Amino acid sequence: MPKPAVLVARAVFPEVTARLAAHFEVESNSADTIFTPAELSAKLVGKAGCFITGSERIDAALLDAHPQLRAVCNMAVGYNNIDVEACNARGVLATNTPDVLTETTADFGFALMMATARRIAESEHFLRAGQWTKWAYDMFIGPDVHGATLGILGMGRIGQAIARRGALGFGMKVMYHNRSRLDAALEAPLGARYVSKEQLLREADHLVIVMPYSAASHHAIGAAELALMKPSATLTNVARGGIVDDAALAQALRDRRIAAAGLDVFEGEPKVHPDLLTVPNVVLTPHIASASVATRRGMADLAAANLIAALTGAVPPTPINPQVLPLK
Numbered sequence: 001m002p003k004p005a006v007l008v009a010r011a012v013f014p015e016v017t018a019r020l021a022a023h024f025e026v027e028s029n030s031a032d033t034i035f036t037p038a039e040l041s042a043k044l045v046g047k048a049g050c051f052i053t054g055s056e057r058i059d060a061a062l063l064d065a066h067p068q069l070r071a072v073c074n075m076a077v078g079y080n081n082i083d084v085e086a087c088n089a090r091g092v093l094a095t096n097t098p099d100v101l102t103e104t105t106a107d108f109g110f111a112l113m114m115a116t117a118r119r120i121a122e123s124e125h126f127l128r129a130g131q132w133t134k135w136a137y138d139m140f141i142g143p144d145v146h147g148a149t150l151g152i153l154g155m156g157r158i159g160q161a162i163a164r165r166g167a168l169g170f171g172m173k174v175m176y177h178n179r180s181r182l183d184a185a186l187e188a189p190l191g192a193r194y195v196s197k198e199q200l201l202r203e204a205d206h207l208v209i210v211m212p213y214s215a216a217s218h219h220a221i222g223a224a225e226l227a228l229m230k231p232s233a234t235l236t237n238v239a240r241g242g243i244v245d246d247a248a249l250a251q252a253l254r255d256r257r258i259a260a261a262g263l264d265v266f267e268g269e270p271k272v273h274p275d276l277l278t279v280p281n282v283v284l285t286p287h288i289a290s291a292s293v294a295t296r297r298g299m300a301d302l303a304a305a306n307l308i309a310a311l312t313g314a315v316p317p318t319p320i321n322p323q324v325l326p327l328k
């Protein structure tokens with residue numbers, strides 16, 4: 001029996017491609033081209049499954065063009081690039097990579113928040129530019145992290161892992177807003193207080209955004225929300241571009257409506273709003289929160305395990321829409 005054909009839509013660890021090749025005819029993309037929707041569609045001709053990342057959009061039109069496609073396996077926990085309703089309607093399995101990246105992403109979110117508060121990037125640029133001529137009492141002073149109020153917007157696995165770092169490691173007071181309140185057993189060890197979004201914005205010294213992106217969370221943080229924050233507060237986003245209105249944030253940073261921001265994700269990335277590139281009080285990183293060697297490998301292995309299970313009749317480890325199983 002011929003092996004099913006699959007597309008690995010982006011470059012990935014060679015060992016992971018080799019693992020897939022033991023089960024499938026693999027078309028890979030070692031040149032790591034970002035396919036246009038038309039190119040992706042052309043590559044999917046005859047494919048039963050697809051290993052994708054957040055850069056590939058799976059929508060109803062693509063699925064309709066490829067009725068033979070049975071599984072789309074995302075190497076990411078966020079899956080706003082996949083129209084899950086469209087997958088459900090066509091019996092296509094979608095999978096993601098939760099859990100394996102929680103601690104690594106929380107490490108990065110906390111590091112980015114600290115770099116933002118303590119002005120690490122801004123002061124490093126100053127030093128590299130040869131502008132450091134003397135010590136000064138007020139040079140790059142900023143807010144403390146320890147003992148401050150940590151506000152978390154989106155208290156899922158990653159939000160809770162950031163809260164643990166803040167509460168247990170840095171003596172921070174934790175408040176959060178989420179679609180639903182956590183169980184008391186989860187709140188208690190962190191001393192975490194569930195508050196309204198408005199209270200979170202008004203009272204947080206350091207706001208960290210870790211909520212999923214959806215149409216409902218588009219521009220959840222815009223000019224009106226930024227206006228509620230303390231002028232001394234920082235904002236860190238390690239969730240998704242589009243949750244924050246980047247133009248409004250750049251204006252708030254320029255006007256010192258808030259003290260500083262740390263951004264790992266952007267609207268329309270890899271493009272970055274030009275105004276963010278010219279304000280000094282923002283730390284910018286290229287969507288690398290999950291980028292430790294072990295975690296990226298864990299994500300790739302999990303996406304591959306999902307694809308292998310989906311197309312060999314086994315139960316995939318982390319399905320998004322298990323209701324479509326067993327696959328046709």
Ligand code: DGY
Nearest residue numbers: 054075076077078290
């Ligand atoms: C994720 O897993 O969602 C990260 O943002 C990497 O894309």
